[in-house]
Amino acid sequence: MNSLERVAATLRFAKADRTPVIPQVFAHAAVRAGVPIVDYLHDGALLAHCQIEARREYGYDAVFAFMDTALEAEAMGCRLEFPEGQYPDVTACALSPDTPIGELAPPDPRRDGRLPELLRATGLLRSELDGEAPVVAVVLGPMSLAGQLMGTETALYLAVDEPERFEELLDLTTEVARRHGQALLSAGAQVAVVFEPAASPVVVPAAFFRELLAPRIAALFAAYKAAGALATWLHVAGDVTPILPYYERTGADIVNLDYEVDPDEAGRILPHACLDGNVRSLAFVLDVADEVAAEGRRLVARLAGRGGFILSSGCEIPPEARPENIAALVSAVRGRS
Amino acid sequence: MRQLIRTLIEGDSDAALTAARRLRAAGVPDERIVSEGLESAMEQVDAKCTVEAFNLLEVMLVGRAVTVVASEHYPSGVPREHGRATVVIGSPEGDVHDLGKNIVTMVLRGKGYRVCDLGRNCPVDALVDAVEREHAAALLVSGLLTTVIPRVRRLRPALAERGLTHVKLLAGGAALRQATPEQLEVDQVAQTAFDGARWLDAVVARERA
Numbered sequence: 099m100n101s102l103e104r105v106a107a108t109l110r111f112a113k114a115d116r117t118p119v120i121p122q123v124f125a126h127a128a129v130r131a132g133v134p135i136v137d138y139l140h141d142g143a144l145l146a147h148c149q150i151e152a153r154r155e156y157g158y159d160a161v162f163a164f165m166d167t168a169l170e171a172e173a174m175g176c177r178l179e180f181p182e183g184q185y186p187d188v189t190a191c192a193l194s195p196d197t198p199i200g201e202l203a204p205p206d207p208r209r210d211g212r213l214p215e216l217l218r219a220t221g222l223l224r225s226e227l228d229g230e231a232p233v234v235a236v237v238l239g240p241m242s243l244a245g246q247l248m249g250t251e252t253a254l255y256l257a258v259d260e261p262e263r264f265e266e267l268l269d270l271t272t273e274v275a276r277r278h279g280q281a282l283l284s285a286g287a288q289v290a291v292v293f294e295p296a297a298s299p300v301v302v303p304a305a306f307f308r309e310l311l312a313p314r315i316a317a318l319f320a321a322y323k324a325a326g327a328l329a330t331w332l333h334v335a336g337d338v339t340p341i342l343p344y345y346e347r348t349g350a351d352i353v354n355l356d357y358e359v360d361p362d363e364a365g366r367i368l369p370h371a372c373l374d375g376n377v378r379s380l381a382f383v384l385d386v387a388d389e390v391a392a393e394g395r396r397l398v399a400r401l402a403g404r405g406g407f408i409l410s411s412g413c414e415i416p417p418e419a420r421p422e423n424i425a426a427l428v429s430a431v432r433g434r435s
Numbered sequence: 436m437r438q439l440i441r442t443l444i445e446g447d448s449d450a451a452l453t454a455a456r457r458l459r460a461a462g463v464p465d466e467r468i469v470s471e472g473l474e475s476a477m478e479q480v481d482a483k484c485t486v487e488a489f490n491l492l493e494v495m496l497v498g499r500a501v502t503v504v505a506s507e508h509y510p511s512g513v514p515r516e517h518g519r520a521t522v523v524i525g526s527p528e529g530d531v532h533d534l535g536k537n538i539v540t541m542v543l544r545g546k547g548y549r550v551c552d553l554g555r556n557c558p559v560d561a562l563v564d565a566v567e568r569e570h571a572a573a574l575l576v577s578g579l580l581t582t583v584i585p586r587v588r589r590l591r592p593a594l595a596e597r598g599l600t601h602v603k604l605l606a607g608g609a610a611l612r613q614a615t616p617e618q619l620e621v622d623q624v625a626q627t628a629f630d631g632a633r634w635l636d637a638v639v640a641r642e643r644a
Contacts, residue, residue: 151472181529184580186596251537252496253497301490302491336609378613380581380610380614383584384614
């Protein structure tokens with residue numbers, strides 16, 4: 099089986115030759131290649147090259163078409179700063195608390211900011227890996243994009259103080275995610291991730307997710323499926339146990355679990371979803387390789403039997419991660435069916 | 436006082452301010468409004484917010500209401516003689532995220548601490564300077580990014596160079612809370628704002644005993 103066949107079988111809960119392993123390697127691919135992160139985040143061809151080389155070296159089962167969580171916000175008018183060796187920060191928001199939401203329009207993925215470069219990267223990844231490994235595109239979720247456009251704190255207060263205006267903002271950011279995701283799928287992505295860290299129960303109550311975010315994420319996933327996505331993937335950071343019962347209604351095929359979530363409990367709540375996770379991200383920086391490998395083997399032993407399981411990190415692998423720790427995670431699935 | 440506490444817990448800033456003004460007009464001293472109103476409200480929210488059931492939005496709303504009331508009574512901040520203890524807080528250099536730090540600041544102010552908030556992207560020297568200047572009992576750092584870990588590890592030796600070995604070091608935030616105190620070379624790693632505040636309460640109480 100190649101990586102694409104392995105992931106496709108796992109999504110169907112069918113037997114695969116081994117458990118797929120997809121560590122969330124984003125800008126670490128640049129660091130590994132000795133490429134400045136700022137260049138990786140501006141050059142689609144360079145991003146594709148680094149992603150392909152990282153997969154070749156580590157031997158995992160997918161590549162990621164993803165730049166950073168400020169990508170969409172920048173294309174909508176936020177100003178960014180790119181600190182050396184790090185992802186960009188938003189230094190000036192596109193929306194002030196008083197700006198009418200209607201003044202902001204969804205960006206054109208083929209024209210605005212760095213979005214065209216990400217489309218270019220996606221096309222290059224697909225043409226290089228077509229039929230061999232899935233190209234996974236990452237789109238920022240409606241709540242997280244709202245936070246980037248306005249500042250998370252301001253957006254959260256807006257949700258309480260002016261709920262109608264906040265919903266107008268969420269409708270805008272959902273439309274941005276729909277257009278951006280569909281463009282990435284058209285460019286060659288096969289799997290679409292909605293990355294929604296700000297929807298975490300650590301940030302907002304579970305009812306907030308159920309009422310305001312789950313329906314919008316469901317609409318996004320339906321649009322991605324209509325655009326030909328092989329799978330949809332929901333990634334919310336932190337302990338998501340309180341909102342797992344609402345995941346089914348989003349239609350997510352793959353559910354990311356951060357390190358704090360009990361994967362057995364998640365499996366009971368979501369018997370038909372493919373689970374993905376959940377080695378602690380910081381372990382790739384601070385722990386030794388043997389510990390990461392042992393944790394990976396423990397997860398595979400616990401979850402491979404259910405069928406729908408992809409071994410991964412609970413969240414992004416930090417750019418400065420130890421390469422031997424990523425290799426150790428990949429080694430955990432070798433020799434097991 | 437019950438009405439003040441209830442409106443604070445509901446996160447209703449306007450109603451809390453009205454209740455506090457009513458108490459003040461009736462002759463209740465500022466210190467009692469803070470200790471019996473604000474601190475009681477924060478303690479009740481603390482009891483409700485466990486590591487398993489904690490979300491920033493609810494705490495932000497209570498924190499905002501507490502801050503609005505506290506600012507009216509103490510526009511320049513809680514005076515040192517009324518504060519439970521002084522602490523310095525900041526996001527380390529390289530991290531411009533400050534939501535978590537702001538929540539901790541609100542919680543601690545609500546509990547009667549005098550908090551010197553240095554903001555985000557703070558160099559080690561600026562944090563240590565503030566500890567020395569403010570005679571702080573503790574230095575708190577919050578980090579969303581793993582890349583700040585080397586700077587967090589520099590805090591202990593930087594404090595020691597100024598003879599501030601008695602100052603407690605507390606770390607928290609999405610990235611730092613995945614680490615152990617030993618890995619970060621701090622005294623404690625907090626899982627939530629209230630978790631950190633409880634630890635701080637215990638430290639301050641021990642030192643006063």
